[in-house]
Ligand SMILES: O=P(O)(O)O[C@H]1O[C@H](CO)[C@@H](O)[C@H]1O
């Protein structure tokens with residue numbers, strides 16, 4: 147298979163079937179600390195890649211950048227090089243008061259309030275994570291005693307519009323746990339392409355908290371947010387190991 151034009155990887159770059167997908171390229175380097183023999187595979191645009199091993203299982207890590215379009219490009223090209231299971235290692239803003247910084251949201255599905263998924267299918271097409279993979283993540287969160295909440299999230303394309311507070315209030319009232327920008331595209335493109343997907347979101351903005359100052363804190367390595375990030379990475383890796391032992395690949 148030829149070199150993929152955006153992620154700049156080919157089948158000869160990796161034999162991995164599992165991929166972890168952070169949004170932020172810098173998170174790729176922090177995920178490396180959880181893997182054996184991490185090997186950087188370069189960066190093109192927002193797509194920084196690295197491979198490593200967890201308990202003998204090869205894992206590819208590729209950042210998706212911000213939003214649905216670059217995420218969909220990454221998923222399509224990762225499929226071309228043999229990836230079958232993709233877990234987002236993302237961050238989100240909380241839409242419920244009971245969520246605190248560093249909690250992990252396990253997204254069972256997403257409100258697709260973004261444009262990318264609609265370029266693939268009508269808006270009525272559901273954005274759902276793989277149920278078995280998600281169940282495995284929930285089970286591992288219980289075994290590891292990681293503070294985690296499973297439910298629905300909302301993926302959006304806007305960030306600084308004048309309607310953000312009203313939109314958050316509206317979706318909070320419907321019980322949505324958190325807001326991110328990539329989960330829906332990941333789930334819709336994954337389902338249509340026969341891939342298994344899941345999304346783990348680290349809470350980095352409290353409900354009704356200040357969006358810009360909270361994200362600044364995260365970028366400046368706030369301890370609670372980094373703890374949440376470590377938890378979500380560990381959770382994903384434990385789930386991948388259990389999944390691989392069940393011969394589901
Ligand atoms: O931290 P990541 O994974 O990029 O996720 C969240 O952070 C970005 C916005 O700050 C968006 O990509 C949103 O989905």
Ligand SMILES: O=c1cc[nH]c(=O)[nH]1
Nearest residue numbers: 238239325326327351
């Ligand atoms: O509120 C937030 C915080 C992080 N990322 C988002 O997409 N929304």
